[in-house]
Each structure stands twice: as C-alpha cells, then as structure tokens.
Amino acid sequence: MSPNIRIALRFLTAKKSSMMMSLSCIVLGVGLFIVTQATTSGFKDYFIKTVLGTDGAVRIQDKMQSSMQSIAAGGNDSPFEIQVQNGQKYIEGIDYPGQLETMLRTFPNVSAVSEVLHGQATIRSSFKDDTIQVYGIHLDDHLRVSDLGTQIVEGSLLDFRTNPDRALLGREMADRLQLKIGDTFQLEAAGMFHRYKVGAIYETGVEDVDRVRLYLNMEEARSLLKKPTGASYLQVNLFDKNRAEADAGWMAQVLQHSVASWQYRERTWLRVFRALSVSTIITVSIFTLIAALAMFNTLAMIVMEKTKDIAILRSMGYTRQDISRIFLWQAAIVLAIGCAAGCLLGLGVTYAVEQLPLPIRGIFATNHFIVNYSIWHYVGAVVTAVIMVMIASLLPSRRAARLEPGDIIRGTAQ
Amino acid sequence: MKAGGPDDVALRCADLHRSLGQGASRVHVLKGVSFEARRGQVYAIVGPSGCGKSTLLYLLGLLDLPDRGEIWIDGRLMSNSQDAERTAARGEHIGFVFQFHFLMMEFTALENVMMPMRKLGRLSADAMAERARQLLDAVGLGEKTHRFGTQLSGGEQQRVAIARALANQPSIILADEPTGNLDVKNSAIVFDLLTRLAKENGQAVVLVTHNPEIAQRCDFRKPMRDGVFV
Numbered sequence: 180m181s182p183n184i185r186i187a188l189r190f191l192t193a194k195k196s197s198m199m200m201s202l203s204c205i206v207l208g209v210g211l212f213i214v215t216q217a218t219t220s221g222f223k224d225y226f227i228k229t230v231l232g233t234d235g236a237v238r239i240q241d242k243m244q245s246s247m248q249s250i251a252a253g254g255n256d257s258p259f260e261i262q263v264q265n266g267q268k269y270i271e272g273i274d275y276p277g278q279l280e281t282m283l284r285t286f287p288n289v290s291a292v293s294e295v296l297h298g299q300a301t302i303r304s305s306f307k308d309d310t311i312q313v314y315g316i317h318l319d320d321h322l323r324v325s326d327l328g329t330q331i332v333e334g335s336l337l338d339f340r341t342n343p344d345r346a347l348l349g350r351e352m353a354d355r356l357q358l359k360i361g362d363t364f365q366l367e368a369a370g371m372f373h374r375y376k377v378g379a380i381y382e383t384g385v386e387d388v389d390r391v392r393l394y395l396n397m398e399e400a401r402s403l404l405k406k407p408t409g410a411s412y413l414q415v416n417l418f419d420k421n422r423a424e425a426d427a428g429w430m431a432q433v434l435q436h437s438v439a440s441w442q443y444r445e446r447t448w449l450r451v452f453r454a455l456s457v458s459t460i461i462t463v464s465i466f467t468l469i470a471a472l473a474m475f476n477t478l479a480m481i482v483m484e485k486t487k488d489i490a491i492l493r494s495m496g497y498t499r500q501d502i503s504r505i506f507l508w509q510a511a512i513v514l515a516i517g518c519a520a521g522c523l524l525g526l527g528v529t530y531a532v533e534q535l536p537l538p539i540r541g542i543f544a545t546n547h548f549i550v551n552y553s554i555w556h557y558v559g560a561v562v563t564a565v566i567m568v569m570i571a572s573l574l575p576s577r578r579a580a581r582l583e584p585g586d587i588i589r590g591t592a593q
Numbered sequence: 594m595k596a597g598g599p600d601d602v603a604l605r606c607a608d609l610h611r612s613l614g615q616g617a618s619r620v621h622v623l624k625g626v627s628f629e630a631r632r633g634q635v636y637a638i639v640g641p642s643g644c645g646k647s648t649l650l651y652l653l654g655l656l657d658l659p660d661r662g663e664i665w666i667d668g669r670l671m672s673n674s675q676d677a678e679r680t681a682a683r684g685e686h687i688g689f690v691f692q693f694h695f696l697m698m699e700f701t702a703l704e705n706v707m708m709p710m711r712k713l714g715r716l717s718a719d720a721m722a723e724r725a726r727q728l729l730d731a732v733g734l735g736e737k738t739h740r741f742g743t744q745l746s747g748g749e750q751q752r753v754a755i756a757r758a759l760a761n762q763p764s765i766i767l768a769d770e771p772t773g774n775l776d777v778k779n780s781a782i783v784f785d786l787l788t789r790l791a792k793e794n795g796q797a798v799v800l801v802t803h804n805p806e807i808a809q810r811c812d813f814r815k816p817m818r819d820g821v822f823v
Contacts, residue, residue: 189700487693488695491689493656494683588691589647
C-alpha cells in the first residue's frame with residue numbers, strides 16, 4: 180500500500196462522523212439514481228414493448244404520388260406549358276401488397292411482414308350496438324409482427340385460425356358489449372350483415388386498441404368490408420427495432436409509400452418519457468450534488484484540522500502532489516464504498532419496488548411496478564457521483580497542497 | 594554545485610535575507626546571515642524572541658524561501674531550486690524536530706518513525722520496521738512502539754519525533770526549541786539523546802533554544818539579535 184493511501188485511510192477514520200455523513204449522501208444519491216432510472220425506463224421500455232407488440236416496428240400505408248403543376252413556358256401568353264412537381268399527395272391504401280412484401284423482404288433488417296385490411300363497422304350484441312374498427316389479418320403472418328399470441332387472455336387462437344366465423348375482440352370491447360367466448364354477435368358494414376362468434380379475447384393494455392379493434396380472418400374481412408383486393412397497410416417487424424426510423428426513410432424512398440416508424444408514431448409519448456427521465460435525473464443529481472458538498476465540507480474540515488500534519492509531511496519530503504493525493508484518496512475511498520453500497524441499495528430497492536402492486540391500463544397493461552434492470556443505470560449513477568464528488572474534492576485537496584509548511588509551523592497559515 | 598568547503602560541511606548559508614508580513618507591517622527579519630554547520634557538531638542558535646532564529650531555521654530546512662542569499666545542503670546549492678527539488682532534499686538530507694512534537698496522532702510511534710522512510714522508499718517494509726524499532730529502542734521507547742501519539746507523554750512524543758528525524762539518516766538535524774515544551778528532566782533526556790545519536794551518526798545538529806543550559810552544552814553557540822549573528 181502506498182504511503183499516501185495509508186495516510187488517507189487513517190485521516191478518514193479520524194473524522195468518522197463527517198465521513199459517515201458524506202458516505203450516506205453518496206449511498207443515497209447513487210441508490211436513488213438507480214431506482215428512479217430503473218422505474219422510469221422500466222415503464223418506457225414496457226410502453227415500447229407494448230407498442231411494438233401491437234402495431235409493429237414499421238407501418239407502410241398510403242401510396243405517395245407527386246402532384247404536378249402546369250406553368251407557361253414563355254410568360255403568360257406563351258402557348259407552351261411545362262409540368263413541374265409542386266408537392267406530394269397520398270392515395271389511401273396499398274393496391275398491390277404482394278409486390279411491396281416482395282420488395283420489403285430485400286431489406287436486410289426486415290424480419291416479417293403482415294398485410295392488414297382495415298375498415299369501420301357496427302357491432303350488434305344482445306346488450307348494445309357500437310362502432311368498431313375491423314382488422315383483417317392473416318393470423319400466422321400477424322403473429323410474426325405482433326405479440327397477439329401472448330396478448331390472448333381468454334379463448335384460443337386455434338379456434339380463430341380454423342373457423343372463419345370467429346373474431347378476436349379486445350378486452351374492453353368484450354366487457355362493454357358483455358360478450359364472452361362463444362357468444363354470437365353481428366357486424367354491419369357497407370350495408371351487409373355478418374354473424375360471428377367470439378373466438379378469443381385479447382388485451383394489449385392500450386385502451387384505444389382494446390376498446391375498438393376487432394380482428395377477423397382476412398377473407399372474412401374482405402367480404403365484410405367489400406374490399407376484394409389490396410390492403411390498408413403493411414405491418415413490418417424488424418430484427419433491430421432501434422433502426423426503425425432510418426429504415427422507414429429508406430423504405431419510403433424505395434417503395435414510394437408513406438412509412439411510419441414506431442418512434443414517429445409514438446413520438447408524443449416518447450417525448451413525455453424522455454422529459455420524465457431528464458426530470459428524475461435532475462432530481463437525483465441534486466442528491467449527488469449534496470453528497471459532493473458534504474464531501475467538500477468534510478475534506479475542507481480535515482484540511483483545516485490537519486495543517487500541522489501537512490506541514491510535518493512536507494518537512495519529511497512529501498510533495499505537494501502527495502498531499503493533494505492524500506485528500507483525493509480519502510474522497511476516492513469514500514466514493515468507492517459509497518458507490519458499491521449505493522449500487523446494492525439501488526438494486527435492493529428496485530427489487531422491492533418491483534413487488535409493489537400498481538394496476539395500470541391505458542397505454543399498457545400492468546398490475547405491478549415495472550422496472551428495468553440495466554447496467555447503464557449503475558454506470559450512470561457511479562459516473563455522476565464520481566464526477567461530482569471528485570470535483571468537490573479538488574478544491575480542498577488543492578488548498579492542502581498549496582499550504583506552505585514554513586507558514587504553518589510559524590503559525591501564520593491562512 | 595559544490596560549496597568549495599571541506600567535505601564535513603553539511604550545511605552552509607551566505608548573506609541570507611528574509612522579510613515577513615505584508616505592506617506596512619512587513620519586517621526585515623534576517624539581514625544578511627551567514628553560517629555553516631559541520632557533521633558531528635551541535636550548534637545552538639540563541640537570542641531573544643523575534644530576532645529571527647526560527648525564520649533562519651526554516652530557511653535552512655528549505656521550508657521557506659529566502660528573499661536573497663544562498664543555502665548549500667551537502668554541497669548543493671538549494672536556495673534557488675524548485676519546490677520538488679527542495680522537497681526531495683528535505684526527505685533525504687534533513688531531519689526536523691519541532692517544539693510541539695508534531696506527531697501524527699492517528700499513527701503509532703512505529704508508524705510515525707516509518708513515515709519518512711516510506712516516502713524515501715529505500716528500504717523494504719520489513720527493513721523499515723526494523724530500523725524504526727531500533728531507533729525507538731535508542732530513544733528508550735522500545736516497549737511503546739505500538740502506542741498511538743495520544744497514548745504517549747510530551748517527553749515520549751518528543752523522543753519519537755527525534756527517532757523520526759533520524760529515520761532517513763539525514764546529514765542535518767534541525768531542531769526548533771526541541772525542549773521548549775518539556776520539563777527539566779525530559780529536556781535533559783531529549784537533548785542528550787539528540788546530541789548523542791547525531792554525533793554517533795556524524796550528523797550536524799542545529800538547534801534553536803531559549804534554554805541557556807542547553808545552549809551551554811552545545812559545541813557552538815551562535816547568539817542572534819535583530820536578524821544578524823552577534
């Protein structure tokens with residue numbers, strides 16, 4: 180052990196109560212940082228998982244068409260006109276989904292594509308009527324671009340797959356219409372009435388989906404909505420979901436259709452989560468700042484109390500750098516213990532918070548607190564604490580190093 | 594740079610000037626002091642309070658910088674050297690004993706004596722501990738090596754300070770009123786120890802004292818008044 184560390188350790192034990200205060204602040208700062216980040220990012224990640232599991236990473240819909248404008252080639256009286264592009268307009272739906280699917284499969288990041296037909300209908304149950312949205316899907320394709328398989332809360336997909344007259348209803352829709360598995364209901368669209376049975380009930384946790392979205396097998400949906408060809412949109416799954424924005428831009432250029440990534444579709448909520456995350460970082464950074472101030476205070480006190488020790492060390496050949504390091508080592512030792520204990524505290528509290536019951540429905544479905552165990556929260560907490568505490572420790576350590584031994588011994592040290 | 598003097602001159606200064614204080618209260622404390630100390634000799638600097646004895650001692654110990662003049666330590670001119678060089682010279686060539694002991698209270702007597710050796714880093718940990726024990730034995734504290742500073746009397750603390758000053762076998766021992774805070778009996782013990790060990794090791798001892806008996810027993814007395822030797 181170097182003499183500087185040895186001295187630092189002994190100086191630390193000389194100011195136990197102050198050091199314990201600094202240590203407690205660091206432990207709390209690091210622990211709270213981890214817990215708040217774990218909970219904030221836990222909800223955010225779960226929201227993203229729900230979004231991806233419901234509407235997929237990328238949605239392709241509406242054909243893009245350049246709109247042209249004629250202008251006179253040689254002034255107002257000119258008989259000649261030229262066509263110039265003055266913008267783009269979108270034509271609803273996808274005429275040839277098969278062609279787009281073939282092109283999409285050439286994108287290296289695309290893992291699956293599902294064709295979806297969408298239209299409005301009126302549902303009539305024995306209890307009440309309501310307006311809903313019908314989604315026609317090829318079940319196996321759709322299971323590859325969504326979490327529909329794991330979102331089933333009642334009934335079975337096998338029933339839906341094998342029987343064309345079966346429908347998948349959202350939890351809220353089924354509750355509102357008082358429909359149960361096997362119950363019969365009527366759908367009315369474009370003046371046609373079709374009778375179906377409830378095959379299964381799903382729950383995404385997204386209120387806007389679970390209340391209005393009803394899935395039918397594609398052929399049934401085509402028949403009901405009178406759309407024998409085409410699709411409303413393609414739902415695309417990606418291997419790397421985080422590349423969705425870049426891929427969406429690329430797809431739009433190549434396919435000449437409007438393409439929306441999940442980040443674009445959910446930008447409002449994502450901004451809310453980002454603001455929440457920044458807000459909690461600021462709040463917990465204040466705790467770490469308090470820890471840094473406590474450390475500053477403790478070290479400043481030790482420097483004042485140890486001026487004679489500093490003088491004697493300097494007279495023995497200890498350099499200014501040695502003196503500075505002795506004080507920085509004290510900060511580093513407390514910091515290391517504080518960070519380790521803070522990480523353990525953060526981990527423990529995160530686990531405890533995870534057990535807390537908290538029923539939430541609306542943007543996702545959960546019955547307890549959602550947390551995210553990420554090494555980066557621990558790294559972030561430790562880096563924040565290290566930066567703040569070491570900066571706070573620099574001042575007293577530099578002051579200690581600047582002390583002149585002659586002045587101290589003469590009793591005139593400032 | 595060599596001083597040009599005989600090899601047994603451990604410390605030499607010439608025409609040292611030093612003023613202390615700021616602005617109107619600035620006082621010219623040392624007014625051209627010249628002095629040399631030889632190995633194996635004990636020098637007492639005596640004089641009234643405020644005459645510049647301690648200021649001279651701190652300059653000779655490279656704890657302070659002179660305004661003018663030169664200081665040679667073991668033949669090397671040190672008065673104009675950088676802080677790092679002066680710090681290294683203190684660790685290697687100079688041992689200090691102060692009036693108020695200045696032991697580090699969080700450390701045992703043994704650890705206090707080992708402190709300068711640890712910085713110099715010439716010996717192994719075992720060799721350092723062995724030498725520290727020998728030195729504490731020599732000052733009569735062989736049984737109290739593991740006592741903390743707070744568990745030692747004033748006289749014992751000063752003896753530990755002497756052992757610590759001798760730890761790196763410096764060529765110069767500078768002592769600022771080493772017996773000033775001790776009773777008569779302990780003063781005699783501390784002075785005897787300091788001079789005996791220094792003479793055995795061939796070290797030059799320069800001590801500042803108000804005690805006429807102590808001064809009388811030194812090899813040389815250097816009376817000072819108003820910043821000059823008289």
